[in-house]
Amino acid sequence: MNAPLTPGFAEPVLDAQRCFRAVLEAMARPGRVQALPALPEAPAPLAPAAAAVLLTLADADTPVWLDAGEAAAAWLRFHAGCPIAASAAEATFALAGGVPPALRDLSQGTEEEPHRSATLLVQVAALAEGGGWRLTGPGIEREHRLLAAGLPAGFEAEWAANHARFPRGVDVILCAGDRLAALPRTTRLEAG
Amino acid sequence: MSAVPAARPAEDAAAEGGEDRSDGSAGRLAGYNLGYLDENTKRMIRRTLLKAVAIPGHQVPFGSREMPLPYGWGTGGIQVTAAVIGPEDRLKVIDQGADDTTNAVSIRRFFARVAGVATTERTREASIIQTRHRIPETPLREGQIIVYQVPMPEPLFRLEPRVAETRRMHALADYGLMHVKLYEDIARHGQVAISYNYPVMVNGRYLMAPSPIPSFDNPKMDRMPALQLFGAGREKRIYAVPPYTAVKSLDFEDHPFQPVRAPAACALCGSQESYLDEVVTDDRGGRIFVCSDTDYCHTRQAAQPREAAE
Ligand SMILES: [Zn+2]
Numbered sequence: 244m245n246a247p248l249t250p251g252f253a254e255p256v257l258d259a260q261r262c263f264r265a266v267l268e269a270m271a272r273p274g275r276v277q278a279l280p281a282l283p284e285a286p287a288p289l290a291p292a293a294a295a296v297l298l299t300l301a302d303a304d305t306p307v308w309l310d311a312g313e314a315a316a317a318w319l320r321f322h323a324g325c326p327i328a329a330s331a332a333e334a335t336f337a338l339a340g341g342v343p344p345a346l347r348d349l350s351q352g353t354e355e356e357p358h359r360s361a362t363l364l365v366q367v368a369a370l371a372e373g374g375g376w377r378l379t380g381p382g383i384e385r386e387h388r389l390l391a392a393g394l395p396a397g398f399e400a401e402w403a404a405n406h407a408r409f410p411r412g413v414d415v416i417l418c419a420g421d422r423l424a425a426l427p428r429t430t431r432l433e434a435g
Numbered sequence: 436m437s438a439v440p441a442a443r444p445a446e447d448a449a450a451e452g453g454e455d456r457s458d459g460s461a462g463r464l465a466g467y468n469l470g471y472l473d474e475n476t477k478r479m480i481r482r483t484l485l486k487a488v489a490i491p492g493h494q495v496p497f498g499s500r501e502m503p504l505p506y507g508w509g510t511g512g513i514q515v516t517a518a519v520i521g522p523e524d525r526l527k528v529i530d531q532g533a534d535d536t537t538n539a540v541s542i543r544r545f546f547a548r549v550a551g552v553a554t555t556e557r558t559r560e561a562s563i564i565q566t567r568h569r570i571p572e573t574p575l576r577e578g579q580i581i582v583y584q585v586p587m588p589e590p591l592f593r594l595e596p597r598v599a600e601t602r603r604m605h606a607l608a609d610y611g612l613m614h615v616k617l618y619e620d621i622a623r624h625g626q627v628a629i630s631y632n633y634p635v636m637v638n639g640r641y642l643m644a645p646s647p648i649p650s651f652d653n654p655k656m657d658r659m660p661a662l663q664l665f666g667a668g669r670e671k672r673i674y675a676v677p678p679y680t681a682v683k684s685l686d687f688e689d690h691p692f693q694p695v696r697a698p699a700a701c702a703l704c705g706s707q708e709s710y711l712d713e714v715v716t717d718d719r720g721g722r723i724f725v726c727s728d729t730d731y732c733h734t735r736q737a738a739q740p741r742e743a744a745e
Binding site: 261302409410 | 468474475477478479481482483484485486487488489490491493495518519520521522523602603605606607638640641658660662676677678679680
């Protein structure tokens with residue numbers, strides 16, 4: 244017997260609007276950490292910020308892949324109405340609580356339709372501005388510093404390859420607790 | 436299972452046309468969903484916007500909805516604004532630089548009614564500025580979003596009418612056709628004969644139509660601290676320029692881009708820097724030049740007596 248589902252957004256219309264603005268700001272200013280103003284009661288191990296992003300953006304048109312277990316998948320299916328993808332390669336949104344899938348294995352879009360690429364949400368241990376990577380590119384005046392704790396060692400090299408595939412490529416949203424930061428494919432990343 | 440069961444009654448009421456049932460506490464019509472659009476449409480536009488921001492200058496197709504305004508009234512810009520706007524925002528709407536045209540007033544009232552948002556005519560106070568044909572003279576800052584109403588998003592459409600072909604050109608960054616056109620302009624007229632919608636390169640990769648703003652405004656797009664969003668309703672395209680992104684008007688080394696401005700001062704505020712409209716003052720051919728940006732001009736006029744006294 245399944246446990247009862249925890250609630251989604253308290254005020255679906257307003258909460259989705261506020262969360263979208265935080266995600267839009269994050270994508271427009273890569274590496275700036277945004278605190279989400281409204282959070283659903285997501286089942287562990289789904290981080291509240293990752294759950295809020297998926298409630299804001301996912302629906303019947305967007306297959307979601309996640310490694311967070313059956314309770315999280317059931318919660319998401321119910322509150323977002325999204326299909327759960329069998330593999331990360333088929334997903335519009337992929338969510339990794341554990342080791343993320345390789346960026347090159349996700350949908351890259353095409354040269355003519357680079358927007359048809361996946362967005363990868365990665366739950367990390369912590370996010371902090373002021374140290375760590377040096378980020379440059381669109382959305383960044385000079386340089387943003389971002390420390391993302393808990394990513395696999397090969398991530399920087401993977402990201403360099405992803406950036407080089409522009410205009411194709413995956414966009415990443417890093418989530419920690421109720422906060423997030425984005426890395427659109429345009430962002431150049433140097434180890435700090 | 437709907438993601439947002441609570442929103443259903445409001446959407447249904449909106450679909451019926453929604454008579455005036457103003458909800459005094461929220462200041463917005465009770466019969467409309469926030470921002471007029473239903474939640475499915477907003478989610479689709481929001482996903483489109485995020486991909487547009489991630490690929491600066493690339494036109495992303497979207498499922499444009501019918502809006503209660505005819506095309507040409509900025510239905511693309513309105514849908515973008517509707518997907519973004521919330522109760523914490525303060526909205527400014529300009530048409531050719533002016534806040535008081537029928538078009539600008541209608542759009543402002545529309546959002547005050549369906550989103551319950553505060554509105555303003557002051558560029559400085561606005562969090563979202565929806566615009567047709569101008570960028571305000573007052574420099575935009577971080578925290579602001581400018582939404583352009585775009586009639587034709589494809590910069591190559593006069594040169595290559597086949598959509599599939601323009602898509603291929605963007606994929607290959609093959610913009611030779613546009614360079615040839617500009618070069619022919621220079622050969623024929625001694626300069627590029629484009630004063631509106633002058634094509635730009637975004638982040639060194641995508642050729643982009645800056646909506647029909649005057650070329651005078653093009654330099655304001657370059658490394659602008661505010662986020663720039665573009666909505667084309669009829670053509671069903673959304674594109675974006677993130678903050679601090681390079682936006683370069685196409686030119687040649689021996690013929691650098693030169694923004695055009697009437698060589699005059701504003702008759703009302705004396706500005707030598709602002710973009711000017713020519714206004715006929717009588718039936719004997721009298722003409723003056725005044726700022727196209729009404730907020731900028733009013734602000735300068737209001738400041739002048741004090742400046743003179745100091
Ligand atoms: Zn003036």
